[in-house]
Amino acid sequence: MQWRWSWxxxxxxxxxxxxxxxxxxxxxxRLTHIDTAFEEVDGETEQMLYVSARELxxxxxxxxxxxxxxxxxxxxYSDFSLRASEGAAFRGQWAATKLEGDAxxxxxxxxxxxxDDDETDFVRASRFATVSFDEASGEARVSWSFDTAxxxxxxxxxxxxxxxxxxxxxxxxxxxxxxxxxxxxLSDAKYDAVLYEAHPS
Numbered sequence: 001m002q003w004r005w006s007w008x009x010x011x012x013x014x015x016x017x018x019x020x021x022x023x024x025x026x027x028x029x030r031l032t033h034i035d036t037a038f039e040e041v042d043g044e045t046e047q048m049l050y051v052s053a054r055e056l057x058x059x060x061x062x063x064x065x066x067x068x069x070x071x072x073x074x075x076x077y078s079d080f081s082l083r084a085s086e087g088a089a090f091r092g093q094w095a096a097t098k099l100e101g102d103a104x105x106x107x108x109x110x111x112x113x114x115x116d117d118d119e120t121d122f123v124r125a126s127r128f129a130t131v132s133f134d135e136a137s138g139e140a141r142v143s144w145s146f147d148t149a150x151x152x153x154x155x156x157x158x159x160x161x162x163x164x165x166x167x168x169x170x171x172x173x174x175x176x177x178x179x180x181x182x183x184x185x186l187s188d189a190k191y192d193a194v195l196y197e198a199h200p201s
Contacts, residue, residue, distance in 0.1 A: 014069040052096035080140035094156040107156035146198040
């Protein structure tokens with residue numbers, strides 16, 4: 001084993017000790033949905049990991065040297081604020097990649113992972129999204145997004161190509177009916193994988 005990280009320990013050290021936050025840190029089993037961990041050298045030598053925690057609706061920046069949390073973007077205790085009109089930058093995301101500069105590329109499933117009702121658990125259509133952030137000001141914004149017009153509860157990917165386009169895959173459970181603006185259950189959309197290439201214009 002070359003490296004080990006404990007969410008419970010890192011969270012307890014990072015967040016102030018209150019009853020609510022202690023319960024949040026104790027939710028380690030929910031982190032079984034760490035779907036991606038992207039490594040990058042910050043500065044000249046400091047290695048950082050950007051950990052996508054689907055069940056917490058958050059991407060966590062972790063310093064590899066000691067496992068300390070540097071910040072959390074998204075979720076209940078986000079260190080970044082977004083414009084009220086944008087709501088949450090992502091919900092139930094399945095993939096997050098650190099881009100050059102201060103930005104993340106995510107596959108935002110747009111799903112409330114705590115909901116039990118399949119008809120109401122989506123807060124938006126699943127999408128690709130670039131989330132830009134400013135560590136100094138603590139502000140973040142969705143600088144680009146591509147709406148798939150589908151609901152993907154599980155899985156999903158988004159990769160920046162050398163051309164600048166975004167290539168991604170989704171496994172839609174339902175397709176949004178354009179006229180009604182709501183989900184319409186289509187049997188041929190429940191199991192087929194869909195591949196997209198989107199231009200970030």
